[in-house]
Amino acid sequence: MAFHLYKNMAFSLIYQKYMVPVSNEITNMVLSYVKGKANGRPLEMAVDVGCGTGRYTLPLAPHFKEVLGLDISDTQISVAKQMSLAKNVSYMVSPAETLPVKDASVDLVHVAVAVHWFKLDKFLDETIRVLKTNGCLAVHAFEPVAEFEYKNLSDDLNSVMSEVWETLYQHVDNSTDDMLSRYQHLYEAIPLKDKERITGIPAKVQLTIPEMIGFTHSSYMFQRFKEKDEKRAEQFIMHISNRxxxxxxxxxxxVRMNVHMKHYCVLACKH
Incomplete structure (x- = not known):
C-alpha cells in the first residue's frame, strides 16, 4: 500500500497545491442530492472522511451548520488546518473505520478520491451508524484520463499525457482497482436500497504546463516510482517537460489549457 506517502509533510504540501482542482460540477451534484433528500430540513452536519488537506471540505461549509474533516494522516490534517478559512469547519485525525460522531447525527458522509484506501465493510457500517434518517453518503473520484484542448496542438499534448499515464500505471497498487472500476464494488457493497452510481460526469479545468507537472508529482503513483528509482523518476519528469x-x-x-476530465459518483440515502 502507498498510503504512507500521505503522512509525509512534503508530499502533503505538493498534494494541496497540485492535485486536480475541486470539481464544482461534483460538489453541486452532491449538494443537490442531499438537499433533495432532506426535503426542506436544515442541514446540520457533514463529515468529510479522508478529507486530506480539506480541498473538498471547505466547499461544504456554506451549506451546513457544522463540517468535520477527518483523515488518518496527521500531516494532511495539519495542512488542512493551515488552509481553513471557515469558522464552522474543524478537523481531526481519525480513521475512516471509526467515525468520532454520535449515532444518527450526520446529514452527509462525504468522501472524495479516498474510499479506495478504506476497509470498506467497516467504513460502511460506521456510515450507516452515524447517518440520520434521510442522511446521505456521497463518494466520488475522477477517471485517470484527461483531454487537453489548446489551439491546433491538442493531439500532440494528449500524446504526451498518454505517455504520462502509461508510466504512472506501472506503479499502481491494489487500491487503484476500485478506481479503475469507477467504484462498482463500492456501489454493490452499500447496504442501502436507495442508491445510484453515475459515471462520465464531465468537468473542465484550466491548467498550465507547470501545474500539470505538479499534478504528476502529486500522484501517489509517481511518488512510488520515485521511491523505487529516484533517478529514473526525475529523468522521466525532465523528459515530459522537454516534450x-x-x-x-x-x-x-x-499558456493555460482547457483540460476535460470525467468524474464518477456514488450516492446513497438512509431511510
Whole structure:
C-alpha cells in the first residue's frame, strides 16, 4: 500500500497545491442530492472522511451548520488546518473505520478520491451508524484520463499525457482497482436500497504546463516510482517537460489549457 506517502509533510504540501482542482460540477451534484433528500430540513452536519488537506471540505461549509474533516494522516490534517478559512469547519485525525460522531447525527458522509484506501465493510457500517434518517453518503473520484484542448496542438499534448499515464500505471497498487472500476464494488457493497452510481460526469479545468507537472508529482503513483528509482523518476519528469517545451515553445510556462476530465459518483440515502 502507498498510503504512507500521505503522512509525509512534503508530499502533503505538493498534494494541496497540485492535485486536480475541486470539481464544482461534483460538489453541486452532491449538494443537490442531499438537499433533495432532506426535503426542506436544515442541514446540520457533514463529515468529510479522508478529507486530506480539506480541498473538498471547505466547499461544504456554506451549506451546513457544522463540517468535520477527518483523515488518518496527521500531516494532511495539519495542512488542512493551515488552509481553513471557515469558522464552522474543524478537523481531526481519525480513521475512516471509526467515525468520532454520535449515532444518527450526520446529514452527509462525504468522501472524495479516498474510499479506495478504506476497509470498506467497516467504513460502511460506521456510515450507516452515524447517518440520520434521510442522511446521505456521497463518494466520488475522477477517471485517470484527461483531454487537453489548446489551439491546433491538442493531439500532440494528449500524446504526451498518454505517455504520462502509461508510466504512472506501472506503479499502481491494489487500491487503484476500485478506481479503475469507477467504484462498482463500492456501489454493490452499500447496504442501502436507495442508491445510484453515475459515471462520465464531465468537468473542465484550466491548467498550465507547470501545474500539470505538479499534478504528476502529486500522484501517489509517481511518488512510488520515485521511491523505487529516484533517478529514473526525475529523468522521466525532465523528459515530459522537454516534450511539452518542444510542442509549445516559448508559451510552455504561461499558456493555460482547457483540460476535460470525467468524474464518477456514488450516492446513497438512509431511510
Amino acid at each position: 511539452f517545451q518542444e510542442i509549445l515553445g516559448e508559451e510552455t510556462d504561461s
